[in-house]
Amino acid sequence: MYKRILVPIDGSETAARGLAEALALARNLKATIRLLNLTSDLVPVAEMSSAIDFEKFRDGLHQFGQRLLASASEQASAQGVTAETALHGVGAGRVADAIVEEARRSGCDLIVIGTHGRRGVSRAMLGSDAENVARSSPVPVLLVRAPETVS
Numbered sequence: 001m002y003k004r005i006l007v008p009i010d011g012s013e014t015a016a017r018g019l020a021e022a023l024a025l026a027r028n029l030k031a032t033i034r035l036l037n038l039t040s041d042l043v044p045v046a047e048m049s050s051a052i053d054f055e056k057f058r059d060g061l062h063q064f065g066q067r068l069l070a071s072a073s074e075q076a077s078a079q080g081v082t083a084e085t086a087l088h089g090v091g092a093g094r095v096a097d098a099i100v101e102e103a104r105r106s107g108c109d110l111i112v113i114g115t116h117g118r119r120g121v122s123r124a125m126l127g128s129d130a131e132n133v134a135r136s137s138p139v140p141v142l143l144v145r146a147p148e149t150v151s
Contacts (some may be wrong), residue, residue, distance in 0.1 A: 001029050006108035008036045008099050011068050014114030018144040019072055022112035025142075026081045033083050034106050035072045037065035038098050040090040062087065096132030103139055112142045 007022040009015040019035075026033045039061040069085040076083035086106070090098050103111050115130035134141040 001031075002110040003029075003031050004106065004108040004110075005031050005033045006036060006099070006103045006106065006111045007033050007072075008038065008095075008111075008113050009068055009072055010037065011064070012114065014116055014144070014146045016114070017146060018112050018114030018142075019075070021142065021144045023076055023079050023081055025110075025112065026076070027079050031081075031110075033076055033081055034102070034108055035069050035076075035083055035085045036099065036102050037068050037085075037087050038090050038095055039065055039087070040095065058089075094132065095129045096136065099129070099133050100137050103137060109139050110142065111137055111139060112144060114146065115143045116146055 002025065005022050005026055007019055009019055022033055025031065039058070065087045069087060073083045073085055084106075086102060088098060088102070099111065099113070102108075111133060113130045113133055115128065130141075130143050134143060
């Protein structure tokens with residue numbers, strides 16, 4: 001079955017749900033998970049280039065990513081799951097492409113990714129990294145949806 005599972009994490013609730021699902025799978029399958037955090041500095045550069053010190057911003061993203069990866073790695077260890085970590089900058093590229101490339105590069109045979117499950121206009125306007133991963137991945141992708149909010 002699956003031996004290496006890629007799990008992109010970004011600190012969101014949907015990513016946490018994806019991680020929980022990946023840990024359960026990995027524990028049952030005795031698989032290794034590869035935790036991935038990607039940083040993208042394009043949005044702040046375009047929107048706030050004069051208001052921030054770019055190097056401090058980038059360092060902050062890097063530190064945040066390291067903390068996320070360390071915390072997720074500790075969760076894996078507590079559940080008896082072997083975890084590897086990777087922290088990469090996306091630069092001008094798309095997040096989905098970087099996730100797919102990481103799966104290829106690291107020999108993962110499954111990607112587990114959280115998704116907001118947006119529909120309609122919000123999906124059209126915001127796009128979906130998870131959907132783009134599912135469309136372009138050479139390996140199976142398990143999309144883990146956020147819980148629906150009760151209004």
